[in-house]
Amino acid sequence: MSNKYKKSTNRRINIKERIDIKTKIKKLLIISLLLIVILTLTNCGRPFYVPGASMGYFLWQTEDGNYHLYWSNDWDRNASNDNLRKFSGSIRTDGVITIKNLYLWEGEELTKDIENVDIIKVEPSRVEFIAYTTNHDYEDGIDFSIDNETYVEFNLKNNDIYDLGRISLGSFANSPDEEIFIISEDELLYEAKKPFYLKHPFSTFFFKLSYDRVFTNIYLLLMGIIVVELIRVSILLKSKNYKKLIYISYGILFLILIIVNIILLTK
Amino acid sequence: MTKLLKGILKRIITSEIFEDSKNRVSFYKYLLIGLFLRFLFIPFFFQIDILSSYTRAAGQLFETIPETPAVIQLVMHWLHVFFLKIVVQIIPNLKTILSIPEPHPQWLAFISNNQVFRMLSVIKFPYFIFDLACAFLLLRFTKDARTNLKVFKHWMINPIVIFVTYIFARFDVIPLFITLLALYFAMKDKKYISIFLLVISIVMRFFPVLILPFLIIYLAKNKKDYIIFSLLGISGLLALEIGSRLISGSSALFKLLNSQHFTFLIALKWGMEGLHVSLIPLVIFFTLTIISFFEISNKSFSDLLKYSLIAFLLWFSFGYYHPQYLLWAIPFLIFQFIEKDKIFYYHLLQILIIPFILLYWGQLVTSYLFTPIDSRYFVYFPDIVDIIRKYYTPSKFANIFSSIFSGVSIWIIYEVYKLSKIKSNLVFNTKK
Incomplete structure (x- = not known):
């Protein structure tokens, strides 16, 4: 037994x-x-991109103060001329630029057979570059540092035209507003360290919700009622304090709605 | 007042469910879960096709873009005109967006609009109504309340229903509801209404034509019935043809036969070496299925559902389809889940495979679906097809999964066929 x-x-x-x-x-x-x-x-630290799948410029700064300007092309089998794309531009500052590394750079000194060589011209306060990507060489980049700068100005072109949507500063889809744009000291570091809800896509998502308050209130109310009712039917129905718990649940829901509205109104 | 409300509720959710507290709670729970899942997706996801449907409707209503829809889409077009007339009162800036002539700038204007969530909720609302109508209609097919509840549950939480109607945002749920209504009346032995409704759904979306032969065979009792039902069956298409010739002076049926919709069904061919002859597998197996159904001596309503399912699964196994068409098999599949659990698990496998098949359509069915949340972020988000391309040919990759999907579908056909050989444990609300 x-x-x-x-x-x-x-x-x-x-x-x-x-x-x-x-x-x-x-x-x-x-x-x-x-x-x-x-x-x-x-993506903490640097903009999210996949070389060969993302297209555009990606600029970020690391804790050691170094800047990283990379560009990538998206693979396209049907594109003519092996999907050749020209990335060109300049960096200007009131400080002194030191090139640390040319990432996957196909310069004249590296390969003599290359048709479209990547060119970089370095002056103490100015850098100019022309680089090409194809289906086989879809990423290049420049790692550099600047001493004593108060600003850095970028002029970045994609196939000889400005495509601001395809420039990510510090985090993915954080694009500049002007064709020739200025980055102040540590601006990129600050952007990378922002909490996730202040970065894309959450920042735009929350902005749209705060813009259309009528929709947001109706939506939250409906979803809230569904959730509370689900909790009521699945859990509370068996409880001894059923009535009390129901009042508390709906109380919490309306409290959340009030808090959300206060946040929306103060923004 | 409460008595009236109770009466209405009883009518909507059936008295068997309403009068049993356990059933009532289960129903309420499934409804809430289903609503939660739907509301989670309604305002935030979208695919460009819904915008095209409403743009054509706006062209009709506000004379913005003079674009005539294809004849086969006429019914759905007028339904969208009707929906737009109502919804435009709630969101006046929708009219401005729908009057942008070029599709790409229009799409960008729509997704980046600050009221896009409201607009999406409103323009998808008619689909939501028909989706719920399907769910409540499915509650009425069998005599057992618990079985009806299971059917309801499977519809409310089915990922394909939610994906097609709210994420992919296509209108297939509307003609599907009419098809289900046709089946409901067939079950009730209301032959003429049933055939008439199926014809309407064929005119709306063409694909229910696959189950027309089975419905005719099921309803017909003698040769006369066969002739009348067949004539009725093709009457809708004939009416469309006559209407098209009268209005536009051109043929609708021949346009249809040359359209994508028909090509989807006959695209796969088995060629014969050295001859200009090829066999179409879907037509071969479809014919076999019709004969097999015809040969059943005592055809039950359960058999009609099973063979209709086989017809749709044959299409998905041997034809070409867009993701939204998968919805057509769901109501028929759900009834089989209740008869045999195993089929449900095979369906789960199908659901797991679908995301890989979607790669055929690239960003349109991946990152672009999220663009209302943040247009800049998701428009420039790397295409998953490009990422796969770095390691393997994407079309081959999708083809492998598409073939696995076909394999699973054929196995489900086999399981359903085996089920049709034994007496069904579902007791339908038939009058027979």
Whole structure:
């Protein structure tokens, strides 16, 4: 009899342990998925881009003060001339520029057979460059530092035209407003360190929600009622304090709505 | 007042569910989960086709862009004109956006508009109504309340229903509702209404034509019935043809036969070496399915659903399809889940494969779906097809998954066929 009792108790403990492990695994999976999504979308440190799949300029600064200006072309099988794209521009400052590294640069001194060589002209306060990407060479970049600068001015062209949407400053899709744009000291570092909700795509998403307050209120109210009702039917219905808990749930919902509206009004 | 409300509720959710507290709670729970999932996607996701439908409607309503829709889309076009007439009162700036003549600038203006969430919620709302109508209609097919609830649950949480109607935002749910209504009346032995409704749905979206032969065979009791139902069946298309010739002076049917919709069904061909002859697998298997259904001596409503499902699955196995067309198989599949759990798991496998097949359409069905959230971010977001291309040919990659999808679909056909050979455990609300 006692053996049977022990066995059944052990089985119950085993089942409980298994359920606990399952719940833990589920929680871990959800948290890691959320982290991956947030990290992918916001990407700490440098703008998110995939060489050969993203097209445009990507500019960022690292903690050591170095600047990194990279450009990438998206692969296109049907494009003519091996998808040749010209990235050209200049960097101007009141400080002194030191080139640290030319990333995947196909200069004259490196390869003599190349038709469209990448060219860079370096002066103490000015850098000019012309570089080409193709389906086979889809990324180039310049790593540089500047001493004693108060500003840095960039003039970046994509196939000889300005395409501001394809310039990311510090974080992906944070584009300049003017064709020739100025970066102040540590501006890129500040952009990279911004919390995720102030970066794209969350910043635009929250802006649109705050712009259309009528929609946001109706939407939040509807979703809130659905969630509270789901909790009511699934959990609260079995509770002894059913009525109390219902009032609390709806109270919380309306409190959230009030807080959201205060935030929207103060913005 | 409460009595009236209770009466209405009882009518909507059926008395078997309303009068049993356990069933009522389950129904309410599934409805809430379904609504939550739908509302999660309605305002934030979108694909350019819905904008084209409303642009054509705006052209009609405000005489902005003089574009005539294809004849086969006429019914859906007029429905959109009707929807737009109502919704434009709520969002007046929609009219300005819909009058932009070029599709690309129009798309950019729409996704970057600060009221895009409101606009998307409103223009998708008619689809939401028909989606719910499908769900409530599905509650009425069997005599067992628990079974009806399971059917309802599977519809409310099905990822394909949610994807097609709210993320991909296509109108297929409207003709699908009419098709379901046709099946409901077939179940009730209201033959003429049933055929008439199916004809309407064919005129709306063409693809329910796949189940027309099965419906005729199911409803017909004698030769006379066969002739009348067949004539009725093609009457819609004939009316369309006559109407088209009268209005535009050109043929609608021949346009249809030369259109993409028909090519989708007959694209795959088995060529014969050295001869200008080829066999079309879909037509071969479709014919076999019709004969097989015809040969069943006591055809039940359950058989009609099974063979209709086989017809759609054959299309997805041997034809070409756009993602939204997958919705057509869902109501038929749901009934099979209840008869055999295994089929549900195979359907889950299909759902897991679908994202890979979507790669065929590139950014249109991946990053561009998110553009209302942040147009700049998602327009410039790297194309997943380009990322795959770095390692493997994307079309081959998608083709492998498409073939796996076909394999799973054919296996489901086999399982459903096996089920049709035994007595169904579903008791339908038939009058037979």
